[in-house]
Amino acid sequence: MTMPARERSSDPVILVYEPRPHQARAYADRLRSAGLTRIRVASDEREAAEHLPEAEVLFGWRVPVRLLSSAGRLTWIQSMGAGVDDLCAARHLIPPGVVVTRVVGPFGVPIAEYVFAFLLHHFKGVERMRRAQRDGRWDPFVPGTLRGRRLGVAGLGAIGQAVVRLGRAFHMPVRGLSRSGERADIVDEHFGPDDWEDFAAGLDVLVLTLPLTDETRHIVGDRVLSRLRPGAAVVNVGRGALIREADLIHALESGHLGAAILDVFETEPLPTGHPFWRMSGVYVTPHLSGPSEVDDVTAVFLRNLRAWCDGRPLEGVVDLERQY
């Protein structure tokens, strides 16, 4: 579906789209340093509307998808993130023949570090230790351990694999759930998308690294949460809408769940006054677990750009129908 290689310039018109202007400029600077000269930059709909008609390549995050139908010369969209649910949801607006790619590699390690930072924080009682220090109290107690707690990782892509690897280093038995079953060998027990209840049964920790698709939207609700071990922790580093929020709140309020470690939400920023901000056992962070390090993401883009110019296959191509 892509244009033949002979028609491609090695210095195409590239539109960099990032809602934060300083980040957009940082990406554009990196591309100029790499010798590219036809860079356009946009951080809002007005700027995007101005540049989209001439853009051959779109390199962006949280792109205003409703404008994409105006992008008549576009052949390739490189997302700056790992999740592309917004683009997939608007796939009918993406001109036919446009390839969409996502960033696959560099998020695994920082996201897995985030997951274990908060699991250790919660299960070892770091908050209690910090409070005692603030109060100047010598308050010895026996901290919990991660060792032996049963970890379930839903999604075994690059991020899920990094979480599994650390889980093993912490001596946790590990289950995995994924659609393809491709990495079933890295976990002790593997489950498919029809086995959510068996997968969840008896887990102490459930980590969600799944893409958001029609199939996975609100997949984690009462049915799954009630199967977890009492006191279990749910960690969401995928997308907010994987979880049915009302069910999660219920499982926390009833005391069945011990913790929810949430970096993503159905609405971001998390609205003022949302119960998550103040609920005991809920850890709210502002979608920062897999930071888009400008250098890492630019490196992925430049590697793909060389392949695009040469007509070779790109890394991280998204199947818009499968939605990831």
Place this chain on the structure above:
Amino acid sequence: MTMPARERSSDPVILVYEPRPHQARAYADRLRSAGLTRIRVASDEREAAEHLPEAEVLFGWRVPVRLLSSAGRLTWIQSMGAGVDDLCAARHLIPPGVVVTRVVGPFGVPIAEYVFAFLLHHFKGVERMRRAQRDGRWDPFVPGTLRGRRLGVAGLGAIGQAVVRLGRAFHMPVRGLSRSGERADIVDEHFGPDDWEDFAAGLDVLVLTLPLTDETRHIVGDRVLSRLRPGAAVVNVGRGALIREADLIHALESGHLGAAILDVFETEPLPTGHPFWRMSGVYVTPHLSGPSEVDDVTAVFLRNLRAWCDGRPLEGVVDLERQY
């Protein structure tokens, strides 16, 4: 030096010593459940003085060493902890022929979990995330990572080995320092006790898991601290007196060090008003990183007791002259 096996009862008089009476009772209960009937229990000097003269075996923690000369029937002291500096310092009071053993196995995993709980807490900025949540602020930033930071582990016993193993899982290059050089193969670079300055040069994280001996007392002072990378973190899970406190305070106040994660102190409990309680970048915890889980420690003791009865060698025998 030990008594020949034929003179040993399989139900010797065992004195359980633990300064916290409920802990002392918990240990005694476990031993009675194991079928032992001649258990004595003490939590202070008066009680210890009463029972020591008839004790054949002493199973204890923070034993009042100055009373040991009265223990005429004693043949074996099993420490409930990994560190035995108090017993070694009082070795002239321990009747000749008494074997001293320490607990070697079960502290590695919980202590390594503690170390990484706080390293992640510090380097990923968890405190900033928690504060933002308390204030209801959506405050995205790029968290730091552990990946690539240079880790140095001083002491490569069971605890040091567990720290090295997690360091590798977090993609940290790892240096080790130890006297014997026995586990030099588990680290990227190994240093001996005469190479402290080379060992410390350029480390981002220095973890102390050493025993306290005449050689290691105050080994970490200006000379070592000044070699660490600016912003480095020092973690002490060994003994407080490994570090020269005034030098550590200076390195923190000058801004050279970024953090000190301290579970042990020269005086415990850490005195009220000590600067560590309130210094920025200092994490104070009350000597809880390697909790004496009653069941784990009792299992070590009972295994050794069987060996003692049979006249076989014990696990974790301490060389009182070498001091660990």
